[in-house]
Amino acid sequence: xxxxxxxxxxxxxxxxxxxxxxxxxxxxxxxxxxxxxxxxxxxxxxxxxxxxxxxxxxxxxxxxxxxxxxxxxxxxxxxxxxxxxxxxxxxxxxxxxxxxxxxxxxxxxxxxxxxxxxxxxxxxxxxxxxxxxxxxxxxxxxxxxxxxxxxxxxxxxxxxxxxxxxxxxxxxxxxxxxxxxxxxxxxxxxxxxxxxxxxxxxxxxxxxxxxxxxxxxxxxxxxxxxxxxxxxxxxxxxxxx
Amino acid sequence: xxxxxxxxxxxxxxxxxxxxxxxxxxxxxxxxxxxxxxxxxxxxxxxxxxxxxxxxxxxxxxxxxxxxxxxxxxxxxxxxxxxxxxxxxxxxxxxxxxxxxxxxxxxxxxxxxxxxxxxxxxxxxxxxxxxxxxxxxxxxxxxxxxxxxxxxxxxxxxxxxxxxxxxxxxxxxxxxxxxxxxxxxxxxxxxxxxxxxxxxxxxxxxxxxxxxxxxxxxxxxxxxxxxxxxxxxxxxxxxxx
DNA sequence: CCAATTACAATTGCATGCAGTCAGCGGCGA
DNA sequence: TCGCCGCTGACTGCATGCAATTGTAATTGG
Numbered sequence: 001x002x003x004x005x006x007x008x009x010x011x012x013x014x015x016x017x018x019x020x021x022x023x024x025x026x027x028x029x030x031x032x033x034x035x036x037x038x039x040x041x042x043x044x045x046x047x048x049x050x051x052x053x054x055x056x057x058x059x060x061x062x063x064x065x066x067x068x069x070x071x072x073x074x075x076x077x078x079x080x081x082x083x084x085x086x087x088x089x090x091x092x093x094x095x096x097x098x099x100x101x102x103x104x105x106x107x108x109x110x111x112x113x114x115x116x117x118x119x120x121x122x123x124x125x126x127x128x129x130x131x132x133x134x135x136x137x138x139x140x141x142x143x144x145x146x147x148x149x150x151x152x153x154x155x156x157x158x159x160x161x162x163x164x165x166x167x168x169x170x171x172x173x174x175x176x177x178x179x180x181x182x183x184x185x186x187x188x189x190x191x192x193x194x195x196x197x198x199x200x201x202x203x204x205x206x207x208x209x210x211x212x213x214x215x216x217x218x219x220x221x222x223x224x225x226x227x228x229x230x231x232x233x234x235x236x237x238x239x240x241x
Numbered sequence: 242x243x244x245x246x247x248x249x250x251x252x253x254x255x256x257x258x259x260x261x262x263x264x265x266x267x268x269x270x271x272x273x274x275x276x277x278x279x280x281x282x283x284x285x286x287x288x289x290x291x292x293x294x295x296x297x298x299x300x301x302x303x304x305x306x307x308x309x310x311x312x313x314x315x316x317x318x319x320x321x322x323x324x325x326x327x328x329x330x331x332x333x334x335x336x337x338x339x340x341x342x343x344x345x346x347x348x349x350x351x352x353x354x355x356x357x358x359x360x361x362x363x364x365x366x367x368x369x370x371x372x373x374x375x376x377x378x379x380x381x382x383x384x385x386x387x388x389x390x391x392x393x394x395x396x397x398x399x400x401x402x403x404x405x406x407x408x409x410x411x412x413x414x415x416x417x418x419x420x421x422x423x424x425x426x427x428x429x430x431x432x433x434x435x436x437x438x439x440x441x442x443x444x445x446x447x448x449x450x451x452x453x454x455x456x457x458x459x460x461x462x463x464x465x466x467x468x469x470x471x472x473x474x475x476x477x478x479x480x481x482x
Numbered sequence: 483c484c485a486a487t488t489a490c491a492a493t494t495g496c497a498t499g500c501a502g503t504c505a506g507c508g509g510c511g512a
Numbered sequence: 513t514c515g516c517c518g519c520t521g522a523c524t525g526c527a528t529g530c531a532a533t534t535g536t537a538a539t540t541g542g
Contacts, residue, residue, distance in 0.1 A: 003525070003526095004525075004526070005525080005526090028492090028493070028494095029493075029494075030492090030493075038526085038527095039526060039527045039528075040494090040527080040528085041282075041525080041526055041527065041528090042525085042526070042527095044286070044494095044495090045285070045286070045289050048286050048289045048290055049289055049290075049293060052290060052293040052294075053293075054392065061494095061533085061534060061535085062493075062494050062495075062533075062534075063493070063494060063495095073388050073389065076387040076388060076389045076390065077388075077389035079328075079387070079389075080325075080328070080387065080389040080390050080393055083324060083325070083328045084321075084324070084393070087320075087321070087324045146317040146320070146321065147314050147317060147318075148314065148317045148318035148320075148321040148397055148400065148403070149317065149321050151295065151396065151397075152321055152325070152393045152396065152397060155392065155393065155396055156389055156392075156393060159389065162389070244495070244496095245495075245496070246495080246496090269522090269523070269524095270523075270524075271522090271523075279496085279497095280496060280497045280498075281496095281497080281498085281524090282495080282496055282497065282498090283495085283496070285524095285525090302503085302504060302505085302524095303503080303504075303523075303524050303525075304523070304524060304525095483542105484541105484542090485540100485541090485542085486539100486540090486541085486542095487538105487539090487540085487541095488537100488538090488539085488540095489536100489537090489538085489539095490535105490536085490537085490538095491534105491535090491536085491537095492533105492534090492535085492536095493532105493533085493534080493535095494531105494532090494533080494534090495530105495531095495532085495533095496529105496530090496531090496532105497528100497529085497530085497531105498527100498528090498529085498530105499526105499527085499528085499529095500525105500526090500527085500528105501524105501525095501526090501527105502523105502524090502525085502526100503522100503523085503524080503525095504521105504522090504523080504524090505520105505521095505522085505523095506519105506520090506521085506522095507518105507519090507520085507521100508517105508518095508519085508520100509516105509517090509518085509519095510515105510516090510517085510518095511514105511515090511516085511517095512513100512514090512515085512516100
């Protein structure tokens with residue numbers, strides 16, 4: 001049995017990321033404590049952590065309010081992810097992949113190949129791709145073997161829509177979703193190829209370019225806000241400009 | 242009058258960074274609460290924040306213990322700072338400096354010029370240089386106008402010896418300390434020059450190269466651990482390897 | 483009718499009580 | 513003498529009480 005505070009933290013973060021609270025909304029301790037079946041103390045602890053993560057902000061008059069995210073903030077965070085993952089890819093390439101690392105990444109990519117093999121993308125195939133994508137990015141960071149880099153990427157990924165797979169659902173509503181997955185997956189292939197050949201600069205450039213699709217998805221989501229809102233309730237956290 | 246929890250957080254972080262606690266040492270709530278003249282609650286809040294910052298870690302059996310930092314961790318964090326500040330410099334260069342920004346950076350650099358003008362570096366001149374250095378790096382990040390980038394750099398700088406001026410005292414004990422300051426300050430000049438001319442790639446490369454001096458200082462400090470320990474008590478947080 | 487002031491209710495920040503748990507120490511047995 | 517077991521003391525995690533402050537609403541005065 002885990003502690004109350006970690007349970008509350010996870011559940012509260014989930015609620016926030018599900019768009020349960022509107023931007024600027026006051027987050028009162030007592031209702032949340034009752035809702036998560038805990039006392040106010042672990043809730044306050046969770047707030048302190050969530051403030052560090054940038055999901056809530058402390059109100060000058062006390063207490064915490066839900067943050068709003070501008071489009072620029074998300075876009076900037078994705079750009080930062082590109083630079084950080086670019087560093088990770090470069091480090092992996094420069095340090096060289098062991099046989100085991102290479103295998104693990106290749107196995108991961110093969111899962112993506114299979115998910116995209118069918119001419120029409122099923123829901124399951126899509127879910128498989130998302131999982132593969134998350135795994136690939138995690139492995140990349142892990143193999144870079146740089147704790148500060150891992151921390152920076154983790155912090156950055158806590159922002160809504162900044163993480164690797166966060167913007168994937170945005171174009172799934174359109175017919176050409178599969179096409180973009182093919183393109184980004186080709187970048188995965190190229191990154192592995194570059195890292196295996198110790199081409200650090202190429203691997204880095206690919207990782208940086210890789211996030212441009214995410215930025216494009218974000219742009220797309222803003223234009224079709226109505227459609228994406230349905231499948232991504234957290235969109236309401238994005239303030240107008 | 243500020244809140245207890247922010248006061249305790251700042252004071253406790255100071256104590257830690259002054260090397261008050263040894264690596265692995267258990268940080269008991271009650272003695273710390275008494276020492277900082279607060280109750281256990283704000284101390285617990287501060288621990289939660291400090292854990293996010295990576296300065297303390299929660300013990301599996303409850304409570305928190307002081308973290309130890311390996312040499313590789315610090316070295317890696319400095320490398321991450323190089324990449325992030327490189328991104329900042331590139332963004333500033335690409336977006337273009339306004340007249341006011343350019344002036345502010347130039348004024349900052351002039352202070353450095355003055356501090357280094359004397360043939361022998363006085364204590365005051367050294368302190369001026371440190372302040373100028375901090376300011377220059379702060380301005381760089383601020384002018385990049387990217388919140389996610391600022392956050393990442395701030396988090397990274399919380400690690401001991403990762404921040405811009407943290408490794409400066411390390412070679413001040415040696416006679417050639419002024420020489421290295423001249424070199425790094427020349428890099429400041431070059432970065433401003435590159436940014437004014439919108440040479441993004443050059444500005445980025447300079448910022449990345451800029452941290453190599455810090456890494457060298459760290460190496461130096463390890464070799465002369467005995468000397469540096471006197472003026473930087475936090476060195477005891479660095480575990481052997 | 484509007485604005486200002488006051489009173490009240492709710493909520494936060496902090497302190498502390500309480501129970502569960504872990505660690506350290508001493509004693510006992512082999 | 514060494515190792516193991518049990519006990520006790522302390523500390524953490526959590527809940528809750530209390531005071532101060534803020535936000536709100538109602539009432540009164542202009």
